[in-house]
Amino acid sequence: MKKLFFIYLLGMGCALSQHIFDPVSQAAELLNSFYPDQKEQATFSFDDPTKTRWHYVPHSSFKREGLPLSQMTPDQIEKTYALLDAFLSDSGYDQMEQIIDLENYLAAVENNPEIRDPTKYYLAFYGIPKQDSTWAWSFEGHHLSLNFTVTPNEIAFAPAFWGSNPGVIPIGPDKGKVVLKSDHNRGLKLINALSEKQFKKTLISAKTYGEILTENHASASFIKNNGINYSELNPSQQKLLKKIVYHHLERMEKPVAKRAEALLAAEDWNAITFSWAGATKKLKAHYYRIQGANFLIEYDNSQNNGNHIHVVWREFKGDFGKDLIRDHYGKEH
Numbered sequence: 001m002k003k004l005f006f007i008y009l010l011g012m013g014c015a016l017s018q019h020i021f022d023p024v025s026q027a028a029e030l031l032n033s034f035y036p037d038q039k040e041q042a043t044f045s046f047d048d049p050t051k052t053r054w055h056y057v058p059h060s061s062f063k064r065e066g067l068p069l070s071q072m073t074p075d076q077i078e079k080t081y082a083l084l085d086a087f088l089s090d091s092g093y094d095q096m097e098q099i100i101d102l103e104n105y106l107a108a109v110e111n112n113p114e115i116r117d118p119t120k121y122y123l124a125f126y127g128i129p130k131q132d133s134t135w136a137w138s139f140e141g142h143h144l145s146l147n148f149t150v151t152p153n154e155i156a157f158a159p160a161f162w163g164s165n166p167g168v169i170p171i172g173p174d175k176g177k178v179v180l181k182s183d184h185n186r187g188l189k190l191i192n193a194l195s196e197k198q199f200k201k202t203l204i205s206a207k208t209y210g211e212i213l214t215e216n217h218a219s220a221s222f223i224k225n226n227g228i229n230y231s232e233l234n235p236s237q238q239k240l241l242k243k244i245v246y247h248h249l250e251r252m253e254k255p256v257a258k259r260a261e262a263l264l265a266a267e268d269w270n271a272i273t274f275s276w277a278g279a280t281k282k283l284k285a286h287y288y289r290i291q292g293a294n295f296l297i298e299y300d301n302s303q304n305n306g307n308h309i310h311v312v313w314r315e316f317k318g319d320f321g322k323d324l325i326r327d328h329y330g331k332e333h
Contacts, residue, residue, distance in 0.1 A: 051124075054138070066124030068122045087157075099162065132152050147160065156324045159320075163308075164308070167304075184309060186243055191288070194228075202276045204276065211310065271292070
């Protein structure tokens with residue numbers, strides 16, 4: 001069971017707990033466990049262009065940099081998961097594990113274990129994890145891309161991509177299970193809670209686009225919107241939309257989500273838009289996005305007859321910690 005409490009020691013506050021949130025020490029412990037050739041493979045300069053080169057496709061379709069789980073010892077794998085455990089909340093960590101475990105499911109169903117490989121998730125560090133320094137790290141493989149930027153006072157976690165194939169498991173002991181349940185169910189619940197007039201304004205296309213529009217771009221641009229404004233929703237609909245948005249923060253441990261919470265608090269919520277494309281039923285292709293002045297959530301469930309989910313959290317100024325880095329060095333100088 002993942003830990004439930006922490007002490008927040010990033011210069012942003014403090015609380016009594018059973019666990020110390022100390023990302024620098026945990027990252028350093030992991031790095032120190034690597035052999036020289038492993039460390040060389042796993043570490044890059046902070047400004048290395050590899051940092052913003054990311055994807056969510058299988059390892060056979062995209063050459064990733066970093067050190068894969070397949071080349072780690074059991075102790076190193078345990079330390080890798082401990083670092084993930086420190087940054088992710090209970091729900092985020094559980095979803096990560098389930099996404100990786102789906103590789104085993106796909107390997108069995110497709111009889112293709114060479115492509116569907118749960119050990120082909122890659123760890124990379126950018127810069128040296130030290131107190132009072134800025135560094136970053138990522139953990140990425142099929143249907144998972146987690147990117148963290150750490151300064152002495154704040155943490156950024158965009159882009160954060162989560163995927164699930166199948167979206168709803170059709171056979172086996174887990175039949176009916178939805179790994180990305182909140183993203184899937186709440187989106188459908190909200191679109192079906194709209195009045196006919198609201199729905200007409202929210203629907204931007206009768207068909208989906210087949211993918212999230214921002215794909216794996218290094219930065220996300222504002223998407224021209226024709227959806228419905230938050231201000232045009234009734235209180236119960238607004239509450240549901242907020243649940244969808246904050247779910248992305250709830251995947252992270254509280255110190256990791258703190259900066260994004262401030263970003264959302266500064267939003268003009270009345271201007272946030274909700275847009276929908278495609279069907280409005282389970283196991284039918286559909287897409288939605290929620291967009292504010294500073295953030296974008298895209299959800300696509302087009303492939304596999306509406307049973308293959310891609311969902312991502314992006315920040316227009318904060319992907320890969322761009323604004324965080326600028327603000328940090330601006331204060332130093």
